[in-house]
Amino acid sequence: MLFNSYVFILFFIIVLFLHNLPLKWHLKKTNLLCASYFFYSAWNPPFVFILWTSTVVDWFVGLYLYRVRNNLARNLLLAVSLCVNLGLLCFFKYAGFLLEGFAALMKFYHLDFKPCSPDIILPVGISFYTFQTLSYTLDIYQRRIKPWHSFLDYALYVTFFPQLVAGPIVRASDFLPQCIRVCKATWNQMAWGISLFVLGLFEKIVVADGLLAPVSDAIYNTCGYPDFVSSWCATFAFSGQIFCDFAGYSTCAIGVAMCLGFSLPDNFNYPYASVGFSDFWQRWHISLSSWLRDYLYFPLGGNRCGILRNNYNLMMTMLLCGLWHGASWTFVAWGGLHGLYLVAQRALKTTVPDFSIWRTTLSKIIFAFLTYLLVSFAWVFFRSKTFDQAFLMIQTMLGMGSKTPGLYLCPMDVYVTVLLTSLIFVIHWSMKDRSLEKIAERVPAWLISVIVAGMLVLIVTLAGEDRAFIYFRF
Amino acid sequence: MLLSISGFKLGSNSKSVFKRSVPDGSWKRILITGIIIFLLVFGGLELFWRVNGHLPSVVDDYDLWSYYRHRVYDNGVKTVVLLGASRIQLDISTGMLKKIFPDYLIIQLAVDGRQPIAVLKDLANDKCFKGIVICSMFAGWVGKENLYSQQDYVKYYHENSNPFKRLNRLIMSYVQEYFVIVDPYLQLKRILLKYKESGKLPGPRYLITKRDRSRMADYSLINVSEQQKYRIKRIGELYKKNPPMAPKEWLKHAAKIGRYVKRITERGGKVVFIRLPSTGKHWELDNKFYPKKEYWDKIASVTGACTIHFQDISGMKQLVCPDTSHLDYRQAPLFTRVMAEEFLKQHIIEVLTKSAPRFPAAKPRGIGAPRIGAPSRKATS
8 A cells, every 4th residue: 555545545544533533542552553454464465474473573582582681592582583584584585686696606616506586575665674673672682672561562663554664664762652642643733744744745746756757767767878968867867756755755654653643753854965975874764774873883893993894894784785775786786885985985084184164065065966966876776777777877977888879868857857956955955954844833834835735736737657665665 | 561661761761752843833724724725726727627628537557457357257147348459448338338238237348459368368267257258359360469468467467456456546547537637648747748849738638538448539629531541551551561361370360269268158158259340441451451251250150259240230330430440439329239239139148127228319420519528428428
C-alpha cells in the first residue's frame, strides 16, 4: 500500500476513525498494530511471518540480554539476533548477489560453476525493520536501555505502519516512551500532520515523479550515447528525484504519525545545502547514517584511533552503507565514492590551514555547491544499472566521450531540470539552519493556505506516471 | 519489570518523551481554508475543460485489466468476456449489451493494438472460468508471432496483481470517470508543450475510455480522410512485410487455437470468434490477402468455435467504419444490437424466461449527430 494511492487514503481514514473512538489505550494500540500488519500484508501476506520472526526473536533476546550477566552468554544472545536479522536480510536481499560473486570467484580459478537463479522476492522494507529491531537489541547489549515491559508496545514499535517500509529507522528510546500515555492528536496537530502529508505527496508526485523522473529516465533508461548537457541534466534530475522521493516519503510518514498522535524524528535536513560530506551525512537519511555511526562506525573505533584506522573505519562504514541500499556492486561503488569523499575531506581539513576566508558566506555557498555537485556525481553509480552505463555517463559528463552523441533531452526538460535543481539548492540553502516548523510560524496564515491549495492542485494536475517509492527497494 | 520512562534510558534521568512541535497558529483553520481554495480552483478548472468540450476518460492499464480479469468468475456461466484488440473495444457498446442481457456480466478484456490468444489460453487453462468468450479475430493474425502479445497482461495478473492494487485501481477509475481534470491528457506539462507547439490548448480527444474498459470514438472530431489514408497505407505495408500464409499451413495453426476452445466448451462455456467490420479499401485488402472463403469460413470447423463474420450479416455489413477499421460511438449500439440478435439465433446466449432480452432502440446515426457527452450519451453507451 503506497502513500500515494487512493487505497491508502481509505485505509488511513478508517485507522484514524478507529484511533479516535473512546476506547482504552491498549485497545487503540492493538488496533494500530493490526492495521500495521494489514498495511504490510498488502504487498505480500506471507512476508508478515518474517516481520513476526524478527519481532519475536529480538524481544526475547532483549529480555535475556538484560537478565544474563555472563559475557559469553550475552555475546551468544547477540549473535542469535544478528544471525536471524542479518541472515534474513542476506537470504532475501543478497542471495543472488552472493551467488553471482561466488560464481565469479570460481570462474577466476577456472572452475565452471553456474548457479541457478534463486528468484527470491524481496520483502518490502526488510532493510528498515531489521535495522530497527537490531537497534533495540544492540541498545540493550550496550546497556543504553532496558527491555521494554510491554510486548504490544514493542511490536508496535517494530511494525508502526507510517515508518515500517521506508523509515525513518526509529530508535526504541524515541518511540517506546510515547506508548505509555494515550497518543491522540489535537485538531491542530492533525491539521499540521495533514499539511505535512500533502507536502510529502507534493514532493513525491509532482516534483519527483511528475517533473524529474521523466528526465532522468529519458537518459538512464535508454540505450545510446548522451551528450554533455543531457548527461549532467539527467544526473541532477535524479539527484532531485531521489531526494524528493525519499524525503517526500519521510514527510508523509511524519505527518501520518502526527495525525495519530505519535512523533517520528526527522530523516532529512536540507542535505543539498551541506558544506562538506560529513555535514551531508548528518543531513541525508539521518536515521540510517546515525544507525551506522552508532552501531558500526563507533564499535569499529570511530575517529578515536590513528589516521589509517580511522580512514579504514570510514571506508568500511560507507561501503556497507552502499551495500545496504542494494545487492549490486554499483551501490558498493556509490558507498565507496562517498567513503573517499569523507577521507579526502578529513585529509584536507588537517592539511589546509583554517583561513578566515573559508568562513565567509560566499565561500560556504561555493563549498555547498561543490558538495552538491560531487554528491550528484556519485548518484551516477546509484542510478546506473551497470558499471558500463556508469562509466559511459561519467565519460560524457567529463567531456571525454569518444562516440558521437545520439541521445538528447528536449529543451523543455533541460529548462525544467536547471530550474528545479537551482530551486532545490536555493531552498535548501535558505532553510538549512531552520526547522520547517519555525518557518511555518513566520509565514502568514493565508499564504500557507494558498500554498497548501496550490500543492493540492498541482498534485491533481501534474501527476506523472504512478511509481513506487525508490527506497521501497532497499 | 514495569519501567518508568526515566528508568528505560539507562544513564539518563530524563523523563522527557520525544515530541515534535506544531507551529503556532490555527492549523485547523489554515488547512480548511486551503482545502476550500483547492476545491474552488479544482471546480473552476473542471468547468473550464468541460466547457471546452473535454470529457472524462479512464486510464487503461495493467491494474484495471487485472481488476476485470479477476471478475470473470463473479457471475458463473452468465459471464460474457470480450477479447480482442481495439475493434472490439470500440465497436461493441457494453452498455447496450448489458441492457439486452441484463442477467449477464459483461467483462471487457481487449487490449488495444495486441492480439488476444494469450488471454483465451489463460481462460482456457483456468478451470474456474465457465463463461462465454467473444473473441475478435482476424484471419491474418493466426500463426503470427504477436498472436500472444497480450501475454504480459496475463503475466501481470498472475504475478503482480493483488486485491489492494485492484481496489486502488477501481477507486481511481471512478475518480477518472467523473473528473476531466485528473486525465493525464490534461496534465499541466502536456498542456504547456501543446501550447508551445501550436499556440493552442489541447482540444477534446476523439477516443475516450470508460470505466469498464470499453472505448468510444467520436470521428467528428478528427480529419477522417487523413485517418483513412494512414490506415490504408499502414495495412498495405503490413501485408507487404508479412505476406499471408498458405491456407494449409494456416489451418494447422488455427487448429492449435482449437485446443483452447475445446477446454472452455468442455466445462460448459462457449467461444465465439467474431470478425468485426472493416470497410472500403481496408476490407478489399483484407479479403485480397486472406480471402474469406479460404480462411475465415474454415475457422469454425477447425477450432470448434461459433463464428460470426460481419459480411454474413446484413445489419453489420451495411455499417461504414469512418477510419475504415473502427466504428464511431454512435454506430456501436446498433452493431451491438445486431450482434446480440445473432447470439440468440446461434444459441450462444441461452435466454431464460426471467431474463428475456430487451432490445432498446438503437438507430444508426451519422457522424454529425450530437457528440459524446451530449444528453444522448447515456443511451448510446
